[in-house]
Amino acid sequence: MNAVRYFSRSMSYGKGSKEEQISRLKKEINEADAIIIGAGAGLSTSAGFTYSGERFQKYFFDFEEQYGFHDMYSGGFYVMRLDPETSWAYWARNIYINRYMGAPKPVYDMLLELVKEKDYFVITTNVDHQFQRSGFDKKRLFYTQGDYGLFQSINPRVRNTYDNEDWVMKAMEAQGFILDETGVFQLPEDGKISMRIPTKLIPKCPDDGSNVAMNLRADDSFVEDDGWYRASAAYSDFIRRHENLHVLYLELGVGANTPVIIKYPFWQMTLVNEKAVYACLNYGEAFCPEEIEDRSICIDGDIGDVLSNVCKMSA
Numbered sequence: 001m002n003a004v005r006y007f008s009r010s011m012s013y014g015k016g017s018k019e020e021q022i023s024r025l026k027k028e029i030n031e032a033d034a035i036i037i038g039a040g041a042g043l044s045t046s047a048g049f050t051y052s053g054e055r056f057q058k059y060f061f062d063f064e065e066q067y068g069f070h071d072m073y074s075g076g077f078y079v080m081r082l083d084p085e086t087s088w089a090y091w092a093r094n095i096y097i098n099r100y101m102g103a104p105k106p107v108y109d110m111l112l113e114l115v116k117e118k119d120y121f122v123i124t125t126n127v128d129h130q131f132q133r134s135g136f137d138k139k140r141l142f143y144t145q146g147d148y149g150l151f152q153s154i155n156p157r158v159r160n161t162y163d164n165e166d167w168v169m170k171a172m173e174a175q176g177f178i179l180d181e182t183g184v185f186q187l188p189e190d191g192k193i194s195m196r197i198p199t200k201l202i203p204k205c206p207d208d209g210s211n212v213a214m215n216l217r218a219d220d221s222f223v224e225d226d227g228w229y230r231a232s233a234a235y236s237d238f239i240r241r242h243e244n245l246h247v248l249y250l251e252l253g254v255g256a257n258t259p260v261i262i263k264y265p266f267w268q269m270t271l272v273n274e275k276a277v278y279a280c281l282n283y284g285e286a287f288c289p290e291e292i293e294d295r296s297i298c299i300d301g302d303i304g305d306v307l308s309n310v311c312k313m314s315a
Helices: 018-031 041-046 054-067 072-081 084-100 107-115 165-174 226-242 263-272 290-295 303-314
Strands: 034-039 120-124 141-143 146-153 161-163 212-216 247-252 277-282 296-300
Touching (some): 018 247, 034 107, 034 226, 041 107, 054 072, 072 084, 120 226, 141 226, 263 290, 277 290, 277 303
Parallel strands (some): 247 277, 277 296
Antiparallel strands (some): 146 161
16 A cells, blocks of 8 residues: 555535536446445435334334333443343344345445446445345455344354344244244234243354354454455455556445544545545535545435436436
8 A cells, every 4th residue: 555645634525516426426436447335324324224213113112112212222222231031132123124124225226236337345334234135246345343143252262253143033033023925024913022032042152152242343352253354355455456546435424433444544545546536425424635625526415315316327
C-alpha cells in the first residue's frame, strides 16, 4: 500500500444535484475495473431490517408486555439478566428474523443486479448474512464483525465457531411458532407462545460442553475463526491486485460507530489512487473529505430508492 496521507477536517457533500450524482454513479458502476462495496447497518435498514415497529411487535409482543422494552436492540441487553431458558428463547427469535428470514425489501437483490457482471468484493460490518442469501459469491464476502448464524464458546481456549440454524429452528418450534407453507415461522392461530425454551435446549459448545455466546464482535473474546481469516486474506488480496486501477469504492449505509473498518480506509485508498472514485450512499450522512470531492459521489437518501433509480437508468 502507498504511504498514509492525512485529511483536513473540511468535509464536502459532493458536487452537483442528486440526479447528476445518481447519473455519475451509474457511469462509474459501468466503467470501473473493480467495485469494492463497503456496507453498514444503513443498507440492511433500507432493506427492511428494522429493530422496532411491526417486526418487533409481531415476534416480541409478549417480551414487550412482560419486560417493557420496545426494540430488539434494547431487548438484547435486558435479557442478559434473565434465566437462560428465557434469554435463549429471546435470542432464538432475534436470530431467526434477522438471519434466517429474507429481507422484506429487495435492496440487496438490486445491488447484486448492478454489480454481478463486475469484478467486485464486499466488506461489511453487518451480521445478518443478507449478501450471501441474496446470491453474492461467498468467496467475495468479508463479514468483519461476525455472523448471527454462528455461536462461539465462552471458553477462550476454544477458537471455533458453530452453525446455529438447526438449534434456532428447534427453539422456535419449542416456543410454539408454526411453519407456514412457505417455510416461515408464524404465530399459532390462538397467538399463544412460550417465552422459555426447555432447559435441555440451552445451547452448549459441541467441543467441550461449555456455554456459548453469539459470534458477534463486542470485545476481545470475539472468535476470528479460519473462515474469518480466509475472508480477510481474500479482501486484502483483492485490494492489492486492484490498487492502481479504476476502482469504485461504494460505501452503503456506513455510520460513525466503526469508521476505521470501511469509511476511513475507503477515503484513504481513494486519495492515493488517482483513478479511484468514492461513492457514499447514506440517509443523512453522505459526505467526503474535500481532498477527494472531485472524485466522490455523495447521495443523501434511502439506499433502496437510489439503487432503484440506478437500475432504471441501466435498463
